[in-house]
Amino acid sequence: AQKITQTQPGMFVQEKEAVTLDCTYDTSDPSYGLFWYKQPSSGEMIFLIYQGSYDQQNATEGRYSLNFQKARKSANLVISASQLGDSAMYFCAMRDIGNNNDMRFGAGTRLTVKP
């Protein structure tokens, strides 16, 4: 069964430093998509970045990059130059054909940026 694991319930980072949020996944499908979402305390889920299983390069979007290691089945999110507004819950998610392409989420990591 599809499974997404985020092993860090909470993380702290100093403002302006980089931080890595871990995500591992399990699927037997060769075709799948990996997503990261940010959820501030207001509740809205904000899409950050997408990585396809066949993509040759790691995805990047501004200060966000995805460290995709396919053999290890990991898709870690790297946030560079952290800002106070980055404090939020971060969810890793995956869609694969074997699961009706439903999006399944990890348990989340709460990131706190310290001034």
Place this chain on the structure above:
Amino acid sequence: DTEVTQTPKHLVMGMTNKKSLKCEQHMGHRAMYWYKQKAKKPPELMFVYSYEKLSINESVPSRFSPECPNSSLLNLHLHALQPEDSALYLCASSQVQGMGGPTDTQYFGPGTRLTVL
């Protein structure tokens, strides 16, 4: 524009009330979703509509009734809810559903915080 709107933002209802949650998107997306999220938990999929047809119902109790009047609108009708149904209800949309690739990216609305007394 990646905006999905939801109304109301907050809703308090009694167990005998009937209410509806509304969701709207104008991105031309043909798949829309309802999720339920309890505090400190990830969202859980409830319903998926693809081209205005219900394609996935994740065994949700019948007191939740979805409706997709057209490709831009999604409603969730609530009736005889229980206190444990109190949660954040999130609507999302994607270009299509189940094709794989970045078109599967779901864009979420701000949610409705529901309290059932």
